[in-house]
Amino acid sequence: MGTIPPDMGNLETAVIPPYQGMYYPVQTSYNAYICDVKYPIKVSSDGIWFHDNALHYPLPVLLLQFALITLVSRILYFFLRPLKQPRIVSDVLAGVLLGPLGLSRNRDLMARLFPYKSMALLRLLSYHGIMFKLFVTTVKTDPAIIMRSGRKAVALGLVSLVAPCGIMVGLGYLLLYTRDLHPDVAPDSSIVVMALLLSTSSFIVVSEILEEIGLLNTELGRLAMLSSVINNAVGLFAITIVTSIKREKPLQSVRSLGLGAAIILFTFFIFRPWMRWVVQRTPKSRPVGGGTMVAVMVVVSMAGIVSDIGGATFIFGPILLGLAVPDGPPLGAAVVEQIDTVVSEVLMPLVYLSCGLVVEFSEVNDGSLQLPVVRSTLWTIVILVIGILAKLVVTIIPALYHNLSIQNALMLSFMLNFRGMVEVAHILIYRLDLANMGVYSAMLLASIGVTALIVPLVKTYYNPLGVNYSVGQTIQHLKPHMELRVVACVQDESAVPSIIHLLEASCADGGNPLCVYVLHLMEQVGRASSSFIKHKNKKGFINPTNMDRLLNAFINFEQSKKGQVPVQPFTAIAPHRTMHQDICSLALEKNAAFIIVPFMRDAGEDGEADRPNRTIISNVLSQATCTVGILILKDGTVLPNPTNSKQNIGVLFWGGPDDREALSYAACLARHPSVHLSVTRFVAAMDQDTDTKEMAWDEKVVEELKREHSLNENVVIREVVSKDVEKTVAQIKSIDNQYDLIIVGRSQGSNCFLDKGLAEWSEFPELGLVGDMLCSSDFDGFFSILVVQQHLKA
Template identity: 40%
Template structure:
């Protein structure tokens, strides 16, 4: 294709051809803009994903892989290639001269970063940056900044003010030439901007990395998100005002003229608040619950985000400010936020965003480090700022009773760097700008320091921060060791409404007699959709007042039950919004905070109907809860149910059977069943299985005997309690006995592991469907008992480690 010519007043301007004539006509495809651009996309996406596959086991976030990929594809690649060839010539004594780096670099850059294609690369890269920031902010709820009150505000302010002050005192270490240039770094303002970039915490970057580390819905993760939002929004606002004031003063504008310059910024805010925000909320109000947002609305919102970028640039702001503010005003979550992320997030995030890192990497040339002392000094200068930031965060965190280790982890989390800092350094060192602040070697030092700090922070956080560390949990959080008159605390977790009726019956039976108080924490687990940060919402405050704004029908049923019981049972409703893969964090955190004795997790027998994804998620949570919950765990195996009753019926009757083999888990099951047996409307049958051959009388056996005899003694005169014993020699006999007694029961309780488990598990491993339920629980949940009406509660006793 022939080159394009434009005629103007200055004569003929030749523009590069977009497309190639093809290799069959001896034309080089990458010598043209469009094929070169496609090659750049393929190179950076493939390279960064390949690096991420290697680094993912090391707990490194994807932004690190993007940074490394961009650096490797820049001048670093010919540098490493030249070094490799030089080393090969030396080792193998090859003939001829080793390749010259400058020649290899010029040839490589002429292929991958031709001048004709750089303009398109930069333009599309910044478009991807704007849209990515917009998408991140769509997932953001600004109200979360208020969740931690003064704590988050003080931490956020400390994280900015202290490192800025420390770094301002260290500027004198660098030599200033002619009052305007710092040797080896750049403009006299360079260190000021680097200090600000070090002190700032970019919320989208922090949210992304915490999500990858699966720490988004931990207590420390939520505090980090709140502090980073305050830090990011507050410092951005201050920088905007500072830039406008500096520009007005530099241009010697009067007060009226300065006000006119501010008009553009005010117009942008008014446009977003009074035009866009009502429009977005109108879309939400007109979309039926569970309905699909019209494609035209998605298109118009994406176009509006691009327009906001253009307005921001026109009104003296950074090009990404408008999309960020627009995203923050967007209603997060379903239906609009979720629809945007589902249908419009892939291209800007997966294809366009990596181009920013490729664009950043093409300026990194290690041969440009011609002042090594200044280079090292700048790196140390930045790390002094990072260290000051950690210490500045730790002091107020420790004041608010956060442990020293967690305070240090909080400081490291607020040091997560990424796209925001890289975009800032690129702006400061823009080689196409006449007012570039950073020299090439200073730019290299800034990018490497930024990446290294992220690697160090993410690695240390992944190794040393355990949000579910139960080593400091006091006491035995089990039903067996609960004092008779002590309050029994239970967490009932649910992903949907199916097991509500079963849980209500179970809670009512667990109440036992009226002498033992009981508190039920109802935790509704909701998948995070269209949000960047998770949240744990308490719907009842310390005074007992209920905030029903975010409650749903599920919570209302349990609140009605509490009111019916008139103080005999206390219900505390919670909602956890988080990804499925980390929901166990919410359960275990609530267990630790509330000193819970037993947590109930639903387990649907079949993944059927419209809730297949929810059923699958419910099953996936259980292994993590079993391994990490610092209390006993009950897995409620139930049939899929449609609809649920509003409360426990007045003529309440409940029939339970306890299968007792022996062992810690069976003892916990028997203890829980003993508590239920005290309820006047509960009928209990205990079926004890004995081995056909004599069992060794070890300590475990003696504990079984003591507890079983204690149970029989307590309920000796209770006509609603029956005890039966049967000897079995193998699992087939055990299943036959269970089937014989399977009728007319609402609930069967069994321990997850049995004392003589080898006899039961022999030959069972090959066809086990749900190993997390244990041998007996797996049998009862299998298709062999598919036609039964009873539910199964599989109990695991907590053992303090």
């Protein structure tokens, strides 16, 4: 109960409006007195049509606050995204702009939009948002990743935590000793907490920002994630211990540690077995039951309450429970799918609003405060800046020791200094353990400022392939008897038989030896980290527990060739939009000359169902350092096995680099005794302008094919005069149902007229004009198509 204002001193004669629960009368400042009279609480307004002010009620005010933070955040993100800023920067800045440093500098406006008594409800929902967000993000984390961390990741993780934390704590105690820091303003515990918060790299934040900027499944990105796991685990444990034992009474510390141990025991012996039981009882094709999801959310809420009562903060229990949920489908993916959207889009904006509303430096600017307060606050900010710089510098040292280049070491240091949602939540939670609101504000702004600065630098200067694109292989320039290395990409079992039969035709006697690298592409669902798994070690041993039927089919192919065709199986788990990085990196590392990527035409009439796969293909075409072949399978067609029946292969040849590369690969296939090759060469009419240099190169490739297969009756070459678009299309349609496989270049030479009339009608531009035409519904034949793009050396 506040003191009753003078104009309401006589309650018998005063006109008292109905009590609305929180907001009436509206305060004009946070120092105003509020009159509370016991009437029934009414949460929602009757509406402006009944002359009712909605700002007097908690629910409309909450909805207004949510609308404001969401609107401002989206506007900021629209302007900051071209500057390569992550979304967390716009979210936190939106909260700051709505707080005392921005819109709420007007005290009357702040009292109406963010009434003092609304802070309890806003803070409650914010803490629930933090709790469930941390639970969902830790569900996506596989605890076993710690066991897969090598010495390099362990060294980087520990050095990036211990060194800057030690520097900040040491400097803080030195300033306490010299009395530059006043012990009442900056006690020992606040220095330690601040040092740990600034030194800890959140695995969740690192993985989310790397995924947002498209570097999650790069070599340096995976090293950053493994290092952040070590750093995060040790740092979180240290923060929990410090906050648990800094109690005034020893009994409180014992109770805090005891409740923490109880939560750990509950997680390992009750919650995790329950989660495993749910996974075992859930069929692959069916979702997790809604009752299970509700029960999980209730348990998470209770764990947060118990851990908060114990003094370990309310985030300890949800984080521990999240690690106990198996990541990926079915349970982990279901948790992420059903909870994450609501938490991220509804509750987390309220978290950023809560953070921004307490960002202010009034305690430092207030002239009535003692000088030691101002001086101690400024020295605390100096420690903060030194700590951030120390973390950036010391991380480079172990990176250089482990043979990383200077540029990559710097980029890795930047990645381990990403700040995001977890740091913002920790700073908000532990703000009362800091010296004052000035230190809290400086920590929050510095953390977001560091992220805003280094994320664009990483996105601009880190090249995932790390090479000049002039390096690369082509089939056309492959020397005789030189090994042909192929990267075969598969996503499901539908393309496996056709790819194996194509590889079978590529390894004829007397041709180039064949080596196959099979890459199983799996979408990252319900996981925070990407994975790149090598299933065969240097001695050729394969662990059968990690193999699936898809990869086993290629191992059986290797065994059928009796070791003449080595097969190296890999699995890449990554987001669709960055899968191309695993493909291109593997091809570059193995010095491959050919990448085979399947394209399923029957996924949908409008191609929308193919969009993720099409994105992969487009990115591979633009970034691969070798030849790329797109194997198009129409309506479930399967390329016949050349060991059991003949393969009729047709080549459509106009000229140009891609057509020459397609013809060179067809020449390799023609060496197989069961392959019947028919080359249709389209020759320009005499009145057409042609590039004589290109024609000379085209003629050379054709002559080499004739010379090599002069005695091969299975190879036929015919020439067709190409005059205009209509006749060219008619000639292409005449080959319908004649072949099992048609090979064509992605782009054609100057004597192809199709780009003059059909470019705007192309449904799949990544296939080229001819490939798109053959893939269209106008061709109803049951044949496969191989579209080839040659890598051009710079």
